[in-house]
Amino acid sequence: MFIFCWILLLFIKGAEVREFNLTGCLHKGPGRIYHAITDEEFILECVLPSQHCTHMYNNSVLYKSKVLWFWQQKDGEPLKIISNESTNPTQEGNALWFRPIGINAAGVYICMIREEIPCLSNIIKVQAKNKANCSDNGRNELSLLIEKGHSISCPGIHCYNHLQRSPVTWYKNGIRVTLQKNRPSLKLKDDKIHLLRIYKKDAGIYVCDYILFDNSSQWTMRRVVRVKIIARNTVHTPNILYPSGMKTLEVEVGKPLKMECKVSFGFERDFLPMITWYRDNKERKSEPLLQDPTRIRAEEFGGKSFVHVATLREVTERDLNSNFICFAQNSVGNSTGVLKLKRKERALFIYILYSAIAVLVGLLVGSAFVYQHWIEIALMYRNYLAKNETVEDCKEFDAFVSYAKQDSFESDSTFLNEEQFALEVLPEVLENKYGYKLCLLERDILPGGAYTDDIVTAIQLSRRAIIILSPSYVNGPSIFELQAAVNCALEDNMIKLILIKYKSFQEPESLPPIVKKALKILPVVTWKSSNSNSPNKQFWKYMQYHMPVKSTRGLRKNSLKCFFRRLFSVVIDSRKATGRSQQIKKW
DSSP states (O other), X not given: OHHHHHHHHHHHHHHXXXXXXXXXXXXXXXXXXXXXXXXXXXXXXXXXXXXXXXXXXXXXXXXXXXXXXXXXXXXXXXXXXXXXXXXXXXEETTXXXXXXXXXXXXXXXEEEETTTEEEXXXXXXXXXXXXXXXXXXXXXXXXXXXXXXXEEOOXXXXXXXXXXXXXXXXXXXXXXXXXXXXXXXXXXXXXXXEESSOOGGGOEEEEEEEEEEETTEEEEEXXXXXXXXXXXOOOSOOEEEETOSEEEEEEOTTSOEXXXXXXXXXXXXXXXXXXXXXXXXXXXXXXXXXXXOOEEEEEETTEEEEEEEEEESSOOHHHHTOEEEEEEEOSSXXXXXXXXXXXXXXXXXXXXXXXXXXXXXXXXXXXXXXXXXXXXXXXXXXXXXXXXXTXXXXXXXXXXXXOOOOOGGGOOTTSOOHXXXXXXXXXXXXXXXXXXXXXXXXXXXXXXXXXHHHHHHHHHTEEXXXXXXXXXXXXXXXXXXXXXHHHHHHHOTTOEEEEEEOSOOOOOTTSOHHHHHXXXXXXXXXXOTTTOOSTTSHHHHHHHHHSOOOOSTTHHHXXXXXXXXXXXXXXXXXXXXXXXXXXXXXX
């Protein structure tokens, strides 16, 4: 079966050669005759002569499947197909690359590019370098110093001074070299490329072509020059990136260990950097270690960085008492880095890690709990630890309630208005459930006095002022009570205001400035009629939080003191009033 496949493959290849009818290419004569020198790189392109004015070859992979190459070594021999898998020459794009070309590579080469070039024939004549009868074959590889000036010559061009020749045509990376306006530092003179200032982009593959004439025959001499751009040799010793100076590495005893030495070398021509690891113990004995081959980690223009690894199959107690030294050397000098091993306290580390995680989780959970239940925590603290605010303040009421009075025709029995909320709901919860005493104007203030004086007096006798805000309140006469409460709070720091947002409202422009400022900075508790009727809901917790801290201890003693203090103030006020009336009678 295997022999049958080979016969079938040869039959197919022979059929391909016959199908292309290459006999005509052999008889019509070659397009060009090239001379090459052995042991040098050579390029043979498949390009029409008209295209040579701009391009020599194209390394695009698109051409590899389109270009077919055939070779006839001697006259009369059959054509051979050069496959894509050939290693020398190799097919790259539309060109054959010989690396290097040998004496047996001479012959006729025919190429075809489907749908572009039907058939091209070229002859390569190869001459042995030792028989070239020329001692000045030139250099095929150049290393040029960056930012300096240099010229690139066509190798061996002086070997043919006895023959007439054409000017040299230069190509760089397959494109013809011409004078460029944006590159004034490049000159073409005396068949050379003159680079007045060398840049990194000047690196590449340069090909020089010139035609030699000998009586009635002519041929093309082709040479290849590879140009590499280099920097100046470094004047610094190697730079050890790790371990720089002395480093300590925590390890586990009994486990394998790989120690990396990272070193940066400056550029040096014709010098191989050296890196090695060795052990230096307390006995001052140095010994080499088991080391992996050095590998290039990164390559930069002008220098290279290397990583060199030493391996310990198992870390022992002896290793903990040794210094491991990375030694790097170049032509300038040497540098060292020291790595010292330290036992890793794994159990302690894990304990500390777990403890830290537990503390962090505890803090997060505790913070979330406090954030969620801070109002309950604050009320619990007030009930058991906070100081009673009502002792010796001689206030009669815990809170004065201010609200908008409703007209009878405006009342709606289906909804709870702010007057019903103030007169029914607030006393039901704050007085009956929590034991606070509220001051309601209709209930606790005797009629017949001046309205403004009664309001101010009631607020002064209260520890808090509860303001029930609604559109009717901020746009009606009751806004005076808020202004009076603000003024009283400014005079008596024991009085604090609690704003209840009963309904949404928009502040009118006519509000006094002091009232506008109070609405912005004072605490606001929002009433939601759908879910706030129960005393255990959040609304009542916030109300209790803003109400004064109160306990029954000391109330009897406090009320006795306040009774005598009020009696004393009444006597003084009556005497002042009597004195004023007598003066008026005398007058």
